[in-house]
Amino acid sequence: MEQKCPHCGADLPENAAFCPHCAKDIHGRKKPGRPVPLQKKLLLGLLGLAVVIAVGAGFRYFNRPYVPQEFDGVGEVYYESGDKTYQLLVAWPNDRTAPAADIYHQGAPDEQYRWPSRWYVNDALTGTDAWGEFEPLVKQVTVEVVQDENAADELIIAGEPSHQEDYSPDAAMVSTLDFTGNSGEPQVVWTVQMKNGDLIRVRQNLHITPVITHEYHWQDYPMNTAEEVQALLDQIAAEVPPTDQVLLYLTPGTYEGDLVFHRSYDLYGSTDEDGARTVWKGSISMEDGHYGWINYFYDIDFVGDGANTGIRAKEKAWPVGCTFTGYQTGVLVRGQAWVNVTECTFTGNEVGFHFNSTGQSASDTRYFDNTFTGNGTGILLESVPTDITMVFDGTVFSNNGTDLDNRCDHPIDTTNAVFQ
Structure with a gap:
């Protein structure tokens, strides 16, 4: 196919890049774009990478596994769940908000006595009974005794802890303990295993002396x-x-x-x-x-x-x-x-x-x-x-x-x- 020079109109040889008559380039050139500096390219890349990392980290944070915690106290422990704070304690029935960390008993060395350890769950703000709303969060409640190694007789748990509506309805749970005057100074440990894996221990010290x-x-x-x-x-x-x-x-x-x-x-x-x-x-x-x-x-x-x-x-x-x-x-x-x-x-x-x-x-x-x-x-x-x-x-x-x-x-x- 015959080609003409777009500038002078002369005939052009096949596949010519320049006009042999006017010596002008017969191909149009694209306008060069503004070059992007290398440093700016690097910064944009890093910013994009940071956004990707942040999104990934946020996803992992909100989907991370819960790490169970342990709480340990003598007499009482305060425990938060959601927007509520609970007071978990051992107490006397005449004042459910006052921790009974130390209990004093006397007894004859050759006689056995029974005493109830009472465990309460209160709303920490009002001091009112909160066991009804706290119980669904609980997996298990147990009681164990750390014996006095120097005592002649051991303190015995007479029964598993339970809510005793007929005996002490205001307490979340009661555990009856058998002892003699020779049981010394054992420690009663209430252990609460929560469904979220948290572990709560409330301790009560007993001081038992032979009766005079x-x-x-x-x-x-x-x-x-x-x-x-x-x-x-x-x-x-x-x-x-x-x-x-x-x-x-x-x-x-x-x-x-x-x-x-x-x-x-x-x-x-x-x-x-x-x-x-x-x-x-x-x-x-x-x-x-x-x-x-x-x-x-x-x-x-x-x-x-x-x-x-x-x-x-x-x-x-x-x-x-x-x-x-x-x-x-x-x-x-x-x-x-x-x-x-x-x-x-x-x-x-x-x-x-x-x-x-x-x-x-x-x-x-x-x-x-x-x-x-x-x-x-x-x-x-x-x-x-x-x-x-x-x-x-x-x-x-x-x-x-x-x-x-x-x-x-x-x-x-x-x-x-x-x-x-």
């Missing part, structure tokens, strides 16, 4: 009248530490008058050669003071005047083998006390046994082998601490106006009781 027991016998101390007994009790309260155990053995005679406790005592009645027992005509009251033990009454015949009360128990008490006759109320439980009666006889009282107390503690379920006969009301349950079941095995009810008035609908077991 003091005995007072009527042959050795003036105890022939109610006034002499009261004077001796007042002297003991002033001189003997409340953590010591005090046993008083009364004469096999008759006492007339009232008696007031301001600390714990065990009162033992006596029997003479003719079979006559200790008789107490009056009332015995437990008032404010330092009570470290259950107040026991053994083998005493209490006799009322129709208007008074045999035993007014504001602290823990346990009559065993006693009789209560002619009282307005044979045994009255008040305040926050828990009282058991076993092998006792209640006769001719307006009310034999009256429970009217509140609280978060129970000593024992046993109300065995009692006799309620000829009373206006044998047993009146107006208010009873906890929901622990009271068991009346072997107890006999006969000729009462009302055998058992359970006004507060407290759990009771009369399966093996006798109603005549």
